[in-house]
Amino acid sequence: MARPQLRYVCTACGSVSSKWSGQCPECGAWNSLQQEAAPSATPFARKHGLKSGGQPIALTALDKPVVLPLRKATGLAEFDRALGGGFVPGSAILIGGDPGIGKSTLLLQAAGRMARSGLRVLYVSGEEATDQVRLRAHRLGLADAPVALAAATSVRDILTTLGAGPSHDLVIIDSIQTMYSDQLEGAPGTVSQVRASALELIAAAKNSGTVLVLIGHVTKDGQIAGPRVLEHMVDAVLYFEGERSHAYRLLRAVKNRFGATDEIGVFAMAADGLVEVPNPSSLFLTERDRPVSGAIIFPALEGTRPVLVEMQALAVRVPSGATPRRAVVGWDSGRLAMVLAVLEARAGLSLSSHEVYLNVAGGLQVREPAADLAVAAALVSAVSDTPVPAGTVALGELALSGEVRRVAHADLRLKEAAKLGFARALAPPGTKGVGALEVCPCASVAALVSWLMPR
Template identity: 60%
Template sequence: MARAKTTYVCQACGAVTPRWQGRCESCGEWNTIVEEIVDSGVGAGPKSAVAGGRPVALVPLAGETETAARVTSGIKELDRVTGGGFVMGSALLVGGDPGIGKSTLLLQAAAALAEGGRRVVYVSGEEAVAQVRLRAQRLGLGDRDVLLASETNVEIILATLQNGPAPDLVIIDSIQTLWTDRVDSAPGTVTQVRTSAQALTRFAKKSGAAVVLVGHVTKDGQIAGPRVVEHMVDAVLYFEGDASHTFRILRGVKNRYGATDEIGVFEMSTLGLREVDNPSALFLDQRDRDAAGSAVFAGMEGTRPVLCEIQALVAPSPLGTPRRAVVGWETSRLSMVLAVLETRCGVRIGANDIYLNVAGGLKINEPAADLAVAAALISSLTGSPLPADAVYFGEISLAGGVRPVVHAPLRLREAGKLGFKSAVTGRLASSDQGGDLAITEYSELAALIGQIAAGGKKQAAE
């Protein structure tokens, strides 16, 4: 009998090494390399080459296209992130921290689809059927016609799904608990996760059912397992949130059938996750209007304009190396803004402790927040509060200029809807002008800093 071939695979990133070593050279993680058998399954090489092969019919690029059939869940925030509902025959991957509400949201979506007459199957590899029923009863969904199963073997799950009418939606909670007979390794390993995800994705394409896979995340917030799983599926959604806040954010980072970086906002309540129709009002609730260091940023999340409060605190540092604490924004981006303030604008701010926070736990990724961050920093440094009815957005260049950003009309319209009277930004195109807001345009950051500092001196004199 031939000896089984083994290899060493990193359980954090999926990198393969010829021998065991304590630290993975690809991702830098320690003690994550495990020996796995690769003589079968996806990890194995081809058994034999088939001579000739079967030719595939080639078709021209130009031709009729069919709109992807979708099934809407009735949860507007979820349908927004998915691009209008679950696409039939697609596979989605949902990741998030433990206890963030992934299973709760998907159970609510399954109950909503079942109420609309859809055939929904919920397979749990972490909970027994009785536990899922208890959670459904707590959410007031115990009477919905959702089919449940508690199983971790992929072959048994596929046989169950193929036995009877084809389901419209299949929820697998979670992919890390599954195992298949094709691979001789423990559940949760890279090879098992990859092979299980490939089998379920193939089932979705053949049967036309929408398959939702729940994935665990690592300590860095990334979905655990090999990144190839994210390439297999059609959409990847991240469920974000903070234990100290009641609301959760569902963010789409990949979507073959819709826009990326779209967000849906939910609020955790005793009856599960409740939709938030106006996230801007939620993020600006109970903000300190008269406090120095507070600026309202008019941002964009996908196609949705969202207003949030950026808070900055600049305090003298007793340390040789001042502190830099950032929550909700990129630390490297803050370092760049501070360097521009020091070098281009002559503001001596680097020797202070600096704390920056995006109120409400929202994470901002776009550079349009540069101007709001700079305004909040100068406001805190000079002790001069910014106007409570003004919003800020604009990108700061390394030369100290303020550059315009995209979707300015949407940002201004959202600000006007919430009662703001003015906007501070870079130079806008003539087509972006309009609305009831008084727009103040700056081409240089130093001009804005001078105005904020002058306001602080005037207030101190009074």
């Protein structure tokens, strides 16, 4: 019997190598090559090509009218917001997150509410027994929800069950890394098994119009474990984020073929499950009786939702000759270094002899450059020990020349700030005020320093 040939596939870019190496030769990723059996070449495949023997494909015109699909609401408004309005029939959704973050809890709550509304829901667990799922449902108050449960890992058995009875409206697979296909060799969780199992389940869901939700494990880098092609196979990719030390959770859409990306849904973990948070700004704003130095409010934008967060800075003078530290939580450390350099070069503010600590209150991750002006204001306030006047927000992008540039959707950000009672905003020139909120134009970092330190 001929020895089966092996090949090594990169989980990051999908390139194929004949031998294993520590680094992928195509994309440069480390420890990403995984072994799988090479496809066997039959005599028929060597002799014949793919130019004949197929069936003609039905073509359609681009200008043909299209009817928008009717979405199925999950019963959780924040979940529907992240999805773009609810589940689209026949779609495949991949949800990833750290272990214990609440992925199974979130989907069980959505399954229970959809089942109570009259939809047929199937929950397949490859990690827990059905009794464990029932105990969680009882704790969440969903013991009476007509959700069909199953504990299985064989894709063949799952597809046979789906084809035996009436089609389901929602099928949840927890998780895709535990599924296996008996047509391939290898343990569950390998590149070939995850890819083949997901392909079969997605094809069955699209043929029947069933909504398929796949729960995926994540690596230590926060990426979906398994082949990267899995994210391209599905219609939407959502990440469930949050810190274990905080009660809130963020459901963020990073890919959505039926809605906007970077949309978020906000939840808070409670004793009876995940609770929706309609006003996320209340989670990230610190309530205090008097203003303190080194703190200012920044109106961030998560998808189409403005969220007000507090940027906190601390500057501590170090002895002569010591190397000052720069520590950042919730923001880009490289961007902090740029803001510090701009403040020193364009505003004459000496920060080389200070240790600088920057924190985004509440553990939120801020990724947009519109927070540059708020970070600069917090740093100037911390160094001078001058509190920012109460009721002030700041937004703007800093250029290396020290100028403050405009940001996108400034009116939407300021409208949220005005609704929460803020009186003034430090913003680039030309930004219009909203309602009773007054805009203080700030054209450069030098003007910012003069505004905070008039002496």
